[in-house]
Amino acid sequence: MLAIAFRFPGGRYHATPWGRHVNEAAVAWPPEPWRLLRALLAVWHRKLDPVRWPRAQLAALLDRLAAQPPQFHLPPSMPAHSRHYLPTRDKTTLVFDAFLRIETGQPVHAVWPTLELDAEQLELLDTLLDGLGYLGRAESWVEAVREAPPAGRQPDCVPVEAEADAENDGGGGDGGEMLRLLAARPAAGYAGFRSRALTEFGRARRIADTLPADWLDALAVETGALQKAGWNRPPAAIEIPYRRRPARPSAPRHDRRPGPAIDTVRYALYGRPLPRIEDAIRVGEWLRSTVLRACHPPVPALISGHDLPPGNPHAHAFWLAESAGGDGRIDHVLIHVPDGIPAGVFGVLADPGELREPARRRSAGDGDADDTDTRAWQLLPEWFGRAATPPDGDAGRLLGKATVWRSTTPYLHPWHVKRGFGAAEQIRRECRERGLAEPEVRELEHIEVAGRRLRPLDFHRFRRKPVAIQPDARGHALELRFPEPVSGPLALGFGCHFGLGVFGRGEG
The missing domain is CATH 3.30.70 (Alpha-Beta Plaits)
Known part of the structure; x- marks a missing residue:
């Protein structure tokens, strides 16, 4: 060996x-x-x-x-x-x-x-x-x-x-996960491949120049020359299928320090094009699905949101989208678990895989096959910690403390409207139930996004899996003023665990 x-x-x-x-x-x-x-x-x-x-x-x-x-x-x-x-x-x-x-x-x-x-x-x-x-x-x-x-x-x-x-x-x-790793062809295998390649398309000078007769020279050909010649992989290399067992991620640095449990992880989202903030609830659902697929059963109730004990309906995970760059594109996502992230899922959250849009069903005329041409984005972990003590520097508008909070996505009231029980009253009731002070509530005409004035109706406002009752389908843009600073993230109302009713820190 x-x-x-x-x-x-x-x-x-x-x-x-x-x-x-x-x-x-x-x-x-x-x-x-x-x-x-x-x-x-x-x-x-x-x-x-x-x-x-x-x-x-x-x-x-x-x-x-x-x-x-x-x-x-x-x-x-x-x-x-x-x-x-x-x-x-x-x-x-x-x-x-x-x-x-x-x-x-x-x-x-x-x-x-x-x-x-x-x-x-x-x-x-x-x-x-x-x-x-x-x-x-x-x-x-x-x-x-x-x-x-x-x-x-x-x-x-x-x-x-x-x-x-x-x-x-x-x-x-x-x-485990299937991979294809690049490995060198043995010298004899390269000689046979070179002979076939020169016969088939070696008349192109750039191709012939990247197929030296000597095996060591073939290993040493520069990547730029291979790409210029059009190779989709080095001619002296082959792909070998590997199986990688589930990773053993190192615990986040914050996890090793004594103190309160970690309750928030923030990711940068990378890919082109980035999703629109109008699709925040969709991205929240995709993020949850990504994490649940990566978890080994049984999935903790604080992550799945199922089989929760009575008395605290909002202790489980919030899956929130954010346009920190201010251009109307979702460039960050947060997972916030008010009762603390279970230790057993830190490994999954450290490397949850790609955020992928689910395959859509084709139209009736195209048959029942799934459309697999979907978008995907890289999830790059930026920070693990407590929402009450966000990292120094750019932590976005969803984290931190403030007395003024403004809608970044529409608020949909979770109960049916009655006389004397409109959106403002429902906001105050929900804040009382979560142990927050009652705010002053002011209705806004629109949500300002990258110089655009978006109405709540411009946002997607429905769950992918329809719910039996949705008291509000239109939504509101609101400003909340609390008598004392409140820590984010702050998400209220219908669909708040998936990205609706999200508020960002305001000024004044």
Whole structure:
């Protein structure tokens, strides 16, 4: 067996998957076998003496590593990102720098279970690992050494064929996410592929230039040249199906400190185009569905909203959308659980997956098949903590304390209107039931969004799953003035757990 441990002293791993734009904020995880071999090749070119370590010996070592896809033992991790405005010729561009936060000292183990190297190959490998300074992007400082994983621990990410063999032997097969990782073709496989490719379409000069005869040269072809030639993946690479078992995310930093339970997580939403604030209730429902799909049953009642104990109907999760940028597009979403987020779902909330619009049914004339051409957005965790103590800096309008709160989405009263029991009276009753002071309520003509004056009727105001009774289908735009500061997020009325009746901090 051969096993290599990769430790990241900076606690970060930056790597953009092949074919993805850096601003998509995706991270290639685990480190792909293709990336590992190219990193070792780069060390040989830059740091090793070719007389002491001949090129042929390097080729033989890398070919042995390419012949068998490795298994991976993965440490606890959490996706994170930073945002930067970079100047260009005539404007500034918002750039997302996504990375994986890894516990310092916790290694990634790449394991080749049946690979045995001779003494010279092991000496060369140790020299290459000693010279490896980073893996992925240059910010991903790495320390690499041959080291076996902990005894008795099963790998977290395995090739599908290897997993099938384990199932036949009575192990494995415990589910997980399917991935396709980029790996290097063995030298013999590349030679055959090159011959076929040159025969089929090698007359194009750019194609021929990216198919060198030497296998090491093929590994070293620059990504820009491959993309310019039109390759959808490097010709010296293949995709290998892997199964990654459910991640073991590291607990949020706030979770390790003593004090009240964490009740709020805020995400940046990334994708193009972003949803409109008019679709806030839809986004809230999609966010809930995303988290519930990622949770292992049984889902805690504070997350699902089902089977809650009597007496506190609003203790469970709120799924709220926010246009923090002020352009009318939903760029952030919040999950707020007033009674505290259950500890068992922190791992899911750290990496809930993509926020995806559900497939819509085709029209009657198109048959009953689902339309799978739906939109999806990346959820990038920005902050875990207490809503009463939001982070310093830009926390948006939904968090923080204020005496004045104004509608960001329409308020729909939850009870039927009667004489002396209109929207203002219902607001006051709901505030009393939640332990808040009774506010002064003023009706507004519209909701101001990016210079547009939106009426409540301009918003989507209905649940995807119809409810038996909806007392209000029109909605109101309101301003609430409390006698003392109130902490957000503040969401009241019908559909408030899914993004209706949301108020933002106001001035004055």
